[in-house]
Amino acid sequence: ARKIIIDTDPGQDDAVAILLALASPEIALLGITAVAGNVPLARTAENARIVCELAGREDVKVFAGCDAPLRRPLVTAEHVHGKTGLDGPELWTPQMPLQPGHGVDFIIDTLRAEPAGTVTLCPIGPLTNIATALEKAPDIAPRVAEIVAMGGAYFEVGNITPAAEFNIYVDPEAADIVFKSGIPITVMPLDVTHKALVTRARLEAFAALGTRTGRFTAEMLDFFERFDIAKYGSEGGPLHDPTTIAWLLKPGLFTGRHVNVEVETQSDLTRGMTVADWWGVTDRAPNATFIGDIDADGFFALLTERLARLP
Ligand code: BDR
Numbered sequence: 001a002r003k004i005i006i007d008t009d010p011g012q013d014d015a016v017a018i019l020l021a022l023a024s025p026e027i028a029l030l031g032i033t034a035v036a037g038n039v040p041l042a043r044t045a046e047n048a049r050i051v052c053e054l055a056g057r058e059d060v061k062v063f064a065g066c067d068a069p070l071r072r073p074l075v076t077a078e079h080v081h082g083k084t085g086l087d088g089p090e091l092w093t094p095q096m097p098l099q100p101g102h103g104v105d106f107i108i109d110t111l112r113a114e115p116a117g118t119v120t121l122c123p124i125g126p127l128t129n130i131a132t133a134l135e136k137a138p139d140i141a142p143r144v145a146e147i148v149a150m151g152g153a154y155f156e157v158g159n160i161t162p163a164a165e166f167n168i169y170v171d172p173e174a175a176d177i178v179f180k181s182g183i184p185i186t187v188m189p190l191d192v193t194h195k196a197l198v199t200r201a202r203l204e205a206f207a208a209l210g211t212r213t214g215r216f217t218a219e220m221l222d223f224f225e226r227f228d229i230a231k232y233g234s235e236g237g238p239l240h241d242p243t244t245i246a247w248l249l250k251p252g253l254f255t256g257r258h259v260n261v262e263v264e265t266q267s268d269l270t271r272g273m274t275v276a277d278w279w280g281v282t283d284r285a286p287n288a289t290f291i292g293d294i295d296a297d298g299f300f301a302l303l304t305e306r307l308a309r310l311p
């Protein structure tokens, strides 16, 4: 099985990404590192454990990581995710422990302990933990198999400002470090996630599983999609983060391009913009595979089939 670490700020869509990984035998989830993002760190670390307990996986190692971006105050997104970050279903206080130690040290220690090139990092929140690990332990960069991240945008541009996607906007300096790290990186930008819409039929398919995971997922996404339907007038909310895990399971669902991507860190107007050279108009070397298209029906079929395996 493919060994991964999920770095996350749950977040309803983060929760679904975690569930998809836990439901998939092709993936060995070595641990989850929580980061501040959609809601503050205490909440994301708690939400990650609620999701593991929902899946009956109290054994998963969950660590708390960084509680603020590298050089800026935290910006959160309760307007999208609700006060808890997982609004929708009824939540509980998790019983499973938070692991001792810092999430960043877990990332570093794991990459040093496992054979080089065997651990994939899946960041689906602001990139603070990953960047901090790379700064603290530069020797880990060549040991990372691949980074598969949700973040950024090219034609779709922004969801938190007109120019920027939330995960990159919150910690652009961290994103800059990651994109310049030389690690192979595959990115799910808004351009692709805005094609993975939770329509009513897809939402009802989760509820129809008749399991607690199915119900919890439907209740979360019902809350989550209200924001986007009201805002964008689309058929449903975009299910951003699980696309990263789906890419690991079934890359044939996606197409993209290997391009140069640079992150804007200076301008107030375009802070966090991912400037992707989609048309190859510069001679800057490609450093990331930006995904542009998804077989959305195939993606939701995979997701529904996998979630059906959980309690
Ligand atoms: C990203 O921001 C968060 O709100 C979501 O969880 C996702 O990771 C989308 O811009």
Ligand code: CA
Pocket (backbone or CB within 6 Å): 008, 009, 010, 011, 013, 014, 038, 124, 125, 241
């Ligand atoms: Ca997220």
